[in-house]
Amino acid sequence: MGLSLTDPNLIVLRGTLGFLAGVANIEFKGVCVEYGKYVRALTDVSFTVEKGEFVFFVGRTGSGKSTILKLLSREVQPTRGTVSFDGLDVSNMPERDVPSLRRRMGIVPQDFGLLPRKKAWENIGYAMRAVGKRRIEVRKAIEPILENVNLAHRADAFPTEMSGGEQQRLAIARALINSPQLILADEPTGNLDADHSIEIISLLQELNQQGATVLVATHDLLVLEKFSQHRVVTMEKGQISHA
Amino acid sequence: MLDRLEFLVSEAFTALRRNTWMSFAAITTSCMALFLLGGMAFAYRGIAGYAETLPSKLEVRVFLVDKRTDFETKQAMEQIGKLKGVRKVALVTKAEAWAKLQREMPDITKGISNPLPDAFNVSLSDVDEANKVAASIRKMPIVEKEGVKYEGETQALLSQTLTLLRWVGSALGGLMLLTSAVLIYNAIRMTIVARRREIRIMSLVGATRSTIVIPLLIEGIIQGAIGGLIASFLILAGHQLLIRLMANFAGFIRVGSLPLVLVFGSLVALGALYGLICSMFAVRDPRGIA
Ligand SMILES: Nc1ncnc2c1ncn2[C@@H]1O[C@H](COP(=O)(O)OP(=O)(O)O)[C@@H](O)[C@H]1O
Ligand SMILES: [Mg+2]
Numbered sequence: 001m002g003l004s005l006t007d008p009n010l011i012v013l014r015g016t017l018g019f020l021a022g023v024a025n026i027e028f029k030g031v032c033v034e035y036g037k038y039v040r041a042l043t044d045v046s047f048t049v050e051k052g053e054f055v056f057f058v059g060r061t062g063s064g065k066s067t068i069l070k071l072l073s074r075e076v077q078p079t080r081g082t083v084s085f086d087g088l089d090v091s092n093m094p095e096r097d098v099p100s101l102r103r104r105m106g107i108v109p110q111d112f113g114l115l116p117r118k119k120a121w122e123n124i125g126y127a128m129r130a131v132g133k134r135r136i137e138v139r140k141a142i143e144p145i146l147e148n149v150n151l152a153h154r155a156d157a158f159p160t161e162m163s164g165g166e167q168q169r170l171a172i173a174r175a176l177i178n179s180p181q182l183i184l185a186d187e188p189t190g191n192l193d194a195d196h197s198i199e200i201i202s203l204l205q206e207l208n209q210q211g212a213t214v215l216v217a218t219h220d221l222l223v224l225e226k227f228s229q230h231r232v233v234t235m236e237k238g239q240i241s242h243a
Numbered sequence: 244m245l246d247r248l249e250f251l252v253s254e255a256f257t258a259l260r261r262n263t264w265m266s267f268a269a270i271t272t273s274c275m276a277l278f279l280l281g282g283m284a285f286a287y288r289g290i291a292g293y294a295e296t297l298p299s300k301l302e303v304r305v306f307l308v309d310k311r312t313d314f315e316t317k318q319a320m321e322q323i324g325k326l327k328g329v330r331k332v333a334l335v336t337k338a339e340a341w342a343k344l345q346r347e348m349p350d351i352t353k354g355i356s357n358p359l360p361d362a363f364n365v366s367l368s369d370v371d372e373a374n375k376v377a378a379s380i381r382k383m384p385i386v387e388k389e390g391v392k393y394e395g396e397t398q399a400l401l402s403q404t405l406t407l408l409r410w411v412g413s414a415l416g417g418l419m420l421l422t423s424a425v426l427i428y429n430a431i432r433m434t435i436v437a438r439r440r441e442i443r444i445m446s447l448v449g450a451t452r453s454t455i456v457i458p459l460l461i462e463g464i465i466q467g468a469i470g471g472l473i474a475s476f477l478i479l480a481g482h483q484l485l486i487r488l489m490a491n492f493a494g495f496i497r498v499g500s501l502p503l504v505l506v507f508g509s510l511v512a513l514g515a516l517y518g519l520i521c522s523m524f525a526v527r528d529p530r531g532i533a
Contacts, residue, residue: 132247
């Protein structure tokens with residue numbers, strides 16, 4: 001019997017096994033996302049990711065990679081289907097629970113989302129203050145966080161004075177303030193040259209080795225070649241074409 | 244707790260600084276609105292207080308000639324008491340009337356001997372009978388010529404002034420209030436747009452809705468409160484001006500003193516409340532906030 005890797009039965013089987021093993025961390029079940037009436041971003045997407053996995057979501061622009069990450073951070077809600085993370089039904093949880101959900105993940109947005117008027121360390125400090133960390137805690141935590149991404153020497157630089165790679169590392173550093181179990185990085189090498197791309201993925205890989213589950217959306221083939229040991233989920237027109 | 248408050252307040256002040264012109268417009272209009280409404284309220288309060296010292300609408304003052312007997316006085320009182328529409332007649336001797344005037348206006352009555360005649364205070368039960376009652380009383384021999392006074396010119400003028408003040412003040416003040424509502428609302432919406440980066444980041448790292456929204460509310464409160472504070476100073480200045488002007492007409496019109504604490508307290512509090520309400524509407528609108 002020809003069982004392809006995209007066979008829905010196989011995906012369900014993997015999900016079930018993962019659940020039985022108690023390690024399924026992320027689960028998408030029959031997820032559809034429509035933006036407005038006519039744009040279908042995802043059609044019947046199902047997959048699971050286990051705790052501590054490193055997964056690339058690959059596909060052309062518009063294939064639905066960002067939407068998958070945004071479903072997990074509850075920036076987008078599915079039209080149909082469910083998304084769960086660590087046993088929580090992310091897609092249906094009340095709005096007031098979303099902040100605490102997001103504190104369990106580190107989100108690295110595609111555009112970095114850095115504040116241009118704040119120095120590197122202030123960008124981190126501001127985010128920490130926003131989640132209720134006290135001044136003293138912030139002062140203590142900033143140095144190790146910046147060191148973690150090799151930016152300690154750039155603490156006083158403004159984002160505009162930093163290279164693309166440094167800005168990306170700063171954005172990753174900010175994602176680390178809540179010591180997340182899950183890191184969502186959207187096109188983290190999108191604006192970088194080959195060397196810096198490899199450096200960034202290596203950094204994410206280190207964080208993965210420290211225990212975080214890492215999901216990376218990318219269309220950077222060079223990166224995929226270089227880090228071929230990780231799982232790759234291929235997207236095409238809003239569906240998973242290869243898991 | 245204090246630490247968190249500091250963050251929220253400093254966020255609000257950053258927004259105010261970044262948004263200078265919009266804040267300026269919001270503060271100016273809320274100031275104008277509160278000045279008009281507050282100024283009207285306090286002017287109204289002053290005039291109404293003055294009006295209360297005057298005989299009421301339902302009262303007829305009857306001045307009596309000096310040459311008369313007690314019997315005539317008693318007889319006249321009885322006659323008046325029987326007239327239709329009269330509720331009560333009381334004799335106010337010139338000594339009593341003078342004592343009361345001296346109490347109410349010490350600076351004007353000082354050093355003069357009592358010029359007042361004896362009088363009846365006639366209370367009416369029906370204003371519509373006032374003309375008939377007055378006509379009947381006027382015919383009595385012990386009543387002075389032109390000695391029947393009721394619903395005097397001052398009274399009429401005052402009540403007209405009060406009505407006008409109420410209408411003009413409410414209309415203008417209401418208009419300004421509406422304008423400032425739009426401007427405060429807009430100022431907050433502009434802040435949301437101007438700070439969308441910060442708001443997005445806060446929301447992405449898991450800041451609670453209150454952390455995102457409270458600085459915006461504080462911003463509205465500050466705008467309204469500053470408007471109220473400036474309005475209080477304007478009312479204070481207006482009051483001083485009025486005193487200067489009235490000093491030239493050293494007459495019966497005295498400009499009452501201003502209850503300072505009440506003026507500042509009520510206008511600042513009202514402004515703050517107003518700013519809070521406007522900004523609550525601005526953040527309720529879901530478009531701007533992730
Ligand atoms: N906010 C949005 N409104 C409307 N359409 C959107 C929105 N975000 C994404 N889309 C559409 O959904 C599809 C998937 O988008 P996305 O998940 O961003 O893909 P990718 O990240 O792979 O480029 C695309 O066709 C895109 O145009
Ligand atoms: Mg994308």
